[in-house]
Amino acid sequence: MATPTPTAVPSPTVAAPVVPAATVVPARVFPVTTNPNDETVFTLERLGLRERVMHGPFDWAGFTFGLPAHWELVEGSQVELDLFTAFSGPTSPSGRPAYIGTLDIALDGTLLATVTLDTMGESTVAVPLPTTLPGGQAGKTRRADNRRTLSVTLNAPFECDPGVDAHTTLVVRATSRFVLPHRLTAPPTDLRQLPYPIVQRSVMPDVAVVVVPDTPTPAELQAAMTVAAGFGHMSGGQLTLSLTTDSRATLEQLSSGHLIVVGKINGLPLLNDITLPAPRLDAVTAAPTDGVVQLAVSPWNVDHVALVVTGDTDTGVVKAAQAVSAGTILVGARPDLAVVTQVEPQRPVAATTPTDRSLAEMGHAVTVMSSVGINTAEYAFDVLPGQATAPGAYFELTYNHSGYLNFGESGVAVSVNDQPVGGMALTPESATGLTRRMAIPPSALREGRNTLRIEAYLIPASVCAPLNVNNLWFTIQPESRLHLPAGPTGSHVLPVFDLGRYPYPFLESAILLEDTALVVAGDDPTGWETAARLAFDLGRRGKWELAAPTLYFAGDVPPEARAGKHLLIVGQPTQLPILADLHDALPAAIDAETGLPVPQNDRRLDFLLRPGVSLGYLQMFRSPWNAGRAVLTVLGSDAAGYSQAATTLTTPLRGLLRGNLALVSGSQVVASTVGAAPPVEPVAAPTEAVETVPTPWPASLSSALAAPGGRPAWILLAVFMISGLMIIVLLIAAIVGLRRRSTPGT
Incomplete structure (x- = not known):
């Protein structure tokens, strides 16, 4: 979406309200x-x-x-x-x-x-x-x-x-x-204004807690993930969201923020304390499979609201959650009550990214810039695998501007992902409208979400001219076009799954998270909360309004989900039976007793982790059930460990990720590639590169890492070779010195 710099405001001429003088x-x-x-x-x-x-x-x-x-x-x-x-x-x-x-x-x-x-x-x-x-x-x-x-x-x-x-x-x-x-006063309870008032962006922070049943079904947790992803998208990440269960919710949690209650109506005792528009769903629904969304004032803090996403059946709860994630609720006679009979997402015409897209086709109207100095507009676009490395990409900017500019100082700069790709001076000839093509080098593109930034520097012909939008302006026309050639195609080309590319491939579906299945333990509330944080962050990064992830318990992932979905597995290994089926595909095997990774295919990183260490780790690899699908495991030696690992994915620490394995200890991230080498394909730059992490483990992690059975043989061989070379060098130096001493005149 374009985000122009705020328009310069001329001196107001309207009558001021009656207030005391300044x-x-x-x-x-x-x-x-x-x-x-x-x-x-x-x-x-x-x-x-x-x-x-x-x-x-x-x-x-x-x-x-x-x-x-x-x-x-x-x-x-x-x-x-x-x-x-x-x-x-x-x-x-x-x-x-x-x-x-x-x-x-x-x-x-x-x-x-x-x-x-x-x-x-x-x-x-x-x-x-x-x-x-x-x-x-x-x-x-x-x-x-x-x-x-x-x-x-x-x-x-x-x-x-x-x-x-x-x-x-x-x-x-x-x-x-x-x-x-x-x-x-009482906050508004109008579903038509969602995500307001849960997301307000006011002088006070926005805080909400998702409450699910104590023993939720996979569908109820799926609905909670759907709501989390939806609010991540609608809030742009500007919402502090957590998840808990009905009986684990503390008074502080219930009173310190808004509530989002998700689950079947008869499985949530705390609903008895909320004055709902429709406490009996059969009075407002036409079928048990209908979903119901209600908004009421929270009884634990009348400054906040309770959004209730419910139904009599799992199907109804999922429908209600998808309606909330879309951000547009159709109400009936009451603005605080909506019945969802069916959710029909509007799919794009094609799930692939076309070669040519105009700004109009990307959903943008004309952008007008009219402030003195720098004006900025940003446009997000997605790049599919292969397009990031295909040559011939370019952007055609169609624009016009006011003739009332200082043409010696006004100009335009264009960048992609903060890399300059073009610019031009504004001239009297370009005032009537021009189209300028700027090549985009492959080094400027990355797979997944990209940002095109246009900066117009506008200086009036005279600094003594009053600030007036009528005589100082620059427009970006919606006919402006982005050209991204298709990369290599064919069944022989397989995608490369790398932690440095996250959130790819989880945001590639035509509907937010439609191709992603979250996998958690059936009795791990901390794992559910961690999965909700990941869903929220993916929603923040996603481009579609309606979310449709699926969720399964780790002991019951059906074959169609294993083969048809990207899998995002969260929790402690000892509670996730599906990991046994992934043993041969894991870059680093997992010790069945300690739940810690043990790289088995690369002696360089063969190590033993001491029991009792709280450590998180991430692994991304190709699914053994479908070569075109990815598996991402967010694991830890304990709950704190996998929570740390998830935090790495949702914060700037993500820029430290690369390869297929990453260990996480607090704010330290050690990433590398272990096991078999992936298929050869150029790798795009990480989305948020913070710094380059060398392969050797840092000293601060040495207490947690120890080589099994002494040093690997290659280290001893290297020591012997270096020692031999040093001895040879010393002998040569001694011989040269003796010859000089025996030479006359020296």
Whole structure:
């Protein structure tokens, strides 16, 4: 999706609401009315927003924040801007600037105040926030996600007066803060707004816990994974999600965040405490196989909601979960209740990636950039195996732009996965529209998800022109086209499964995770929670809205799933019977007693792990039941071990992965390739390369690793050879020295 830089906002001309005038006072004596650690005071830094530097004569900065769904602002709400103003130019007889400029402060385009800037150095501007906006409820924004944008516009037009040599710099400090006293109200329970209010992106963190039955069926756990993947996609990963069971849920878990309850209606005792729109499903469903989705206020914390994904049967629960993962719920007479009779995913026309795709075919409309300086748009696209190494890829950018630009300084740069692939200067000739082709080298592409970034640097013909979107713009037309030649095909070409390529191949299906089966132990709640974290992360990285993974218990994986699905196996080896069937295919065999890996086909990495060590490890290899499918095992010597291994897949530590085996100890990752060499095929660069890890084990892991039966024979042979070479070198040096001494004149 394109993410252009926020549009520059012109000086507002609308009438400001009736609020007290802004005041400017020295920062040292500004009265702080609330404790900075209070939950009503939020600094820009706390909200993840950075300090902004603005330059005259005209500049703009925007700060976006969100209000929790259960807040309504009351009188006393305000924004307090800590400013630093620097000025060079004419001054009054007192040495102070006669006039610097003004600062327009607006909220969602509504002007709040215009502040006169006549003080250099540090100062604080306090601007009251209105509790009601036109077209909105009290303390609420008109945007569906309840987020607001505070804009700050610097106007110093005197810098453009003839004969005036002056410059203004204004810094908005990260200590600037929103003071938000509020009253609490019930959060909305409207399924049509999902993922809101579970995902709010507000000043408060988004937290949710998935609750499943104590003894769930595979279908109920599958539904939980489906919901986790769906919320990973809908939230972009900006949700702290965990999973527990009905009886294991603590009061702290139930009260500290939103609840997502998944399972059959008669297997979840905690539902008795929730006031549901339809406590009896047979009163609203037409058949036992229907799914039901309900949204209610949580009884453990009325600031949060409980999303109930249920049914009378396993089939109904899975249907309800898939509907939630799609993010679009069709309700009936009540907005807090939906009955799901059937889920019909809209499949793409082809499950493969076409050679040529326009931005329009990728779902993008025209992108307009109109800010002074750097504007950025990003587009995600997927590359199939073989396409990453096929020559001849290119991107054709179709664009036009305003003629009101400084053509000596304005230009465009294009990159793929942060590697520059092209650029051009903007000229009067290109203003009417051009198409420019830029070659994409194979080194810039990777299998799986890729990012195309277009940066337009726009400088107006005159810096004294007011910021106005009507005369400063650059457009990326949807006819712009990406060309990715197909790679080698045929039954003789097999995909290479490598940890460095994760999440490939789990995101290659036309529907999110449709080709993936999660495999867990039937009595391992920690393993279920770990699998949910992986599903959430895969959903975050996926491109499709509706999720459709399958899940099986490790002792009951049917033949059609083994042959037809990529397998993602999570847990302790001693609880996963399917690993016995994979023994001959594993890069590193697993000790039946300790559950630790024992590489058997490569003496270089033949080691013995001491019992009692908490260690996680990952293995990725070709399925013995289908050469075109992968198996990824996320295992550990204990629950903490395989949880560490999963964390490696879901954090930047993933950039350390490569090969088919990785040991994980805390934040240390030791990765290598063991066993038989994979089929020859160029390997794409890892998605998140952090650093290159050498094959030898680090010293900090030496306490956990010890060579069995002494040193391997090849080490002793190497020692003897090196020692022999050293002796020969010493003898030669001695002989040369004796000859020099016996030579006259030396």
